[in-house]
Structure formats: structure tokens, C-alpha cells
Amino acid sequence: MRKIFTTAGIHARDRFDCWMSVIRRDFIDNDAIPARRRGFRAQLCAGSVGRVNLALARSSELRVSHTKRHSGQPSDDLLFVFMPLAGTKMVRQNGRQAVLEPGQFALVDPRLPHEGRYSEDSEVLTVIMERRSLECRLGAVHELTGRPLTQETAEGRLAAGYLALLPAQSGLLNSVAEDMVETHLLDLIALALGKVMEGQVSLGSSGRSLIRMRLHAAIEEMLADPGLDTETVAAAAGVSTRHANAILADEELSLGRLIQAKRLARCREALEDSAQTHRTVSEIAYGWGFSDMTHFGRRFRAAYGMLPSECRRQARLRG
Structure with a gap:
């Protein structure tokens, strides 16, 4: 993955504002509050596997909110999967909350309001996929957002292991291999979400x-x-x-x-x-x-x- 932003070399008073301008420009329009504005540090790397985009963010403690005011953006056609590689990330959506630890992940729908919190010195992988690529496998995902997917199931372990490998392999595959990995990745995420659905979501x-x-x-x-x-x-x-x-x-x-x-x-x-x-x-x-x-x-x-x-x-x- 290539580094696209770092607060290193930026004056302390400007770091957080510069960080937010990059996030809003390249990923999603959010509001955020750092635990310590002048002590804020962050780094952002980006990559892709086929049509799936990847973002790897390291940052100081941070609270994020995405409200109805932020709807109607290009990100509405996307779905996000968050998985910490270090530290924790809290996600809250549709009345559900999950505090994710390394090896756990959750689905978030940017079309709907949601909140998040990154722990100090967290490193969080965000997998950004086209909405239709997952919904064609699962249908509507409303009941699946904000639920923690852990390694308690074989499906969860496989998907988490695959996700953890992506940052190191992004950019090293040829186009054919990337397309195959993209398909496998989406299938594994769908399988893990489907397992959660089996146990927790009613029929209909x-x-x-x-x-x-x-x-x-x-x-x-x-x-x-x-x-x-x-x-x-x-x-x-x-x-x-x-x-x-x-x-x-x-x-x-x-x-x-x-x-x-x-x-x-x-x-x-x-x-x-x-x-x-x-x-x-x-x-x-x-x-x-x-x-x-x-x-x-x-x-x-x-x-x-x-x-x-x-x-x-x-x-x-x-x-």
C-alpha cells in the first residue's frame, strides 16, 4: 500500500485539520473530534484489490460521527468493513454497537448515520466495496451492520485472516490475480456475515x-x-x-x-x-x-x- 498522508512535518496546530481534509476528500464526509488536537498524529495508506479499495489508518484517539447531514455523497454507493490491526475501534449503527479488537471486523453502511471511536495508536484497515457487490451475495444488509464478526466461527476466522493479509499484498498482484482475490474476499465476507445472520437475524x-x-x-x-x-x-x-x-x-x-x-x-x-x-x-x-x-x-x-x-x-x- 502507498502512503498518501502523514502528519509528520505538519505543524501541531494544523495536523488534525489536514487529516480531516484528506479523509473527506478521498473517502467519506464525517465529523470528528480528537482526544488531543495539538497532540494528534496520523498516517494514511491506500491500495486496492480489483475494484475493492483499501485504507490503512494509524491515528491518535479520535471520535467520528456520520449523520443524516452527510448523506447524499458518492460513498452512499459503497459499503465499509472495518478491522483493527492494532488497538480498538468502536462502531455504532442501527442501534447496535461493537468494540472491535484485532482480528474482529464489522460492516458499516455509509448511507446511514453511524459513530466510531479509534483508540490511541490504533491501526485500522478499512475495506471499501461497491454496495451491489455484497448485496448481490446477501441482499439488503441493514440487519448486518454494526455487528461484531469474531473468530469464534470458521467463517469469521477465514475472513479475518484473509483481511489481515491484504495490506502486505496490495499492489503486488497482476490484474487477473487481483480479480480472483477480489471475488474470494467478497465471498468470504459474505460467508462470515451470513453466519452471523443465521444465528441472530430473523427470517423474512x-x-x-x-x-x-x-x-x-x-x-x-x-x-x-x-x-x-x-x-x-x-x-x-x-x-x-x-x-x-x-x-x-x-x-x-x-x-x-x-x-x-x-x-x-x-x-x-x-x-x-x-x-x-x-x-x-x-x-x-x-x-x-x-x-x-x-x-x-x-x-x-x-x-x-x-x-x-x-x-x-x-x-x-x-x-
Whole structure:
């Protein structure tokens, strides 16, 4: 990650104001009060993994508030996950509060009011993702914000471990690897949130979100099986095919289209991966469950506006 701001070298009376101007300009419009204005110190690093942005902030003790007055900003289309790497961070939203320690994380929706508090000498990783990238996996996230995700579950441990690795690896991956890591990251966050939902959130719209998550997970698990069909996926998620399609209709999808979209995406990743140039187009297509090359080529072109061979050629030209 690259350092984009530090209070080092800035006069003590100006440090906090300079810090807030960077936060408001580059991330989110908030109000904040430092425990000690003249003793305030902070550093901010930024990076990304695919379309997911990362911010790593080290700071003195600080209280933050985001009110209705701050709504209507570009950040409304985003969702934030906060995880301390050192110190603690308190988050409060939707009547729920969590004091996060290293290895714990929580989801915050910048569209809604929320509060936060950073402890002295805290180091907090913020993962900033497009709202739709998580909601397509879980549905509406209102009931999930402000809840602590701990390492008490396997899902929480996996997601926290993955998050902790991101600062050191950001900027070191090629574009294909970044896209794959982005998908895995979002899937793990969704799995961890879904586990919390299972234990604490009532059914209704949240029940639909759970089923949606199970459908996505079942497809990912069996994607390479050429015999995968909609009935198998629905059964693995514990619902009927009709009910599964009704839930996916919220995303303007069906089980069949979702299976195909995921297979095409995996094929495109492989075709653009420089480490897989030794594999033929047909080998890649068969490996991800396609059994008819004509059908594969037609569907690939409909999805991406080019043939698989053109996709590979363009990837080679890009380097």
C-alpha cells in the first residue's frame, strides 16, 4: 500500500485539520473530534484489490460521527468493513454497537448515520466495496451492520485472516490475480456475515438473503461439474428450483443464467491469466463445465463482446 498522508512535518496546530481534509476528500464526509488536537498524529495508506479499495489508518484517539447531514455523497454507493490491526475501534449503527479488537471486523453502511471511536495508536484497515457487490451475495444488509464478526466461527476466522493479509499484498498482484482475490474476499465476507445472520437475524428478507448466499456458494462448489443443473443447486441450498428462481429474480437472474455467468467469468479469468497460456481454449472451457465449444463461444461473445480467442489475444497484448 502507498502512503498518501502523514502528519509528520505538519505543524501541531494544523495536523488534525489536514487529516480531516484528506479523509473527506478521498473517502467519506464525517465529523470528528480528537482526544488531543495539538497532540494528534496520523498516517494514511491506500491500495486496492480489483475494484475493492483499501485504507490503512494509524491515528491518535479520535471520535467520528456520520449523520443524516452527510448523506447524499458518492460513498452512499459503497459499503465499509472495518478491522483493527492494532488497538480498538468502536462502531455504532442501527442501534447496535461493537468494540472491535484485532482480528474482529464489522460492516458499516455509509448511507446511514453511524459513530466510531479509534483508540490511541490504533491501526485500522478499512475495506471499501461497491454496495451491489455484497448485496448481490446477501441482499439488503441493514440487519448486518454494526455487528461484531469474531473468530469464534470458521467463517469469521477465514475472513479475518484473509483481511489481515491484504495490506502486505496490495499492489503486488497482476490484474487477473487481483480479480480472483477480489471475488474470494467478497465471498468470504459474505460467508462470515451470513453466519452471523443465521444465528441472530430473523427470517423474512434476511431469510431470502441466506438462501441467495447458499445458492451462490453451491454453484461455486460444483461449478466445474459439467452435469451441474438447476435442481442440484437448489437442493444443495435446501429450496425448490421455483423458489430459488424467485429469489434470484431480485437480481434479474435465474439459476441457469447464474451458473452460466459464473462459468464464463472463470473462463475469462483463465484466458487472461499469463500463467495459463499453455492451456487451450477448449481445455479451459471443458474445465469449467462447458461441453459444447460452439455454445461456449457464442455465450462468451454475448457476454463480453468478443470470442474467447480474441480475449486471450488482447490479454497478451496488454502484457
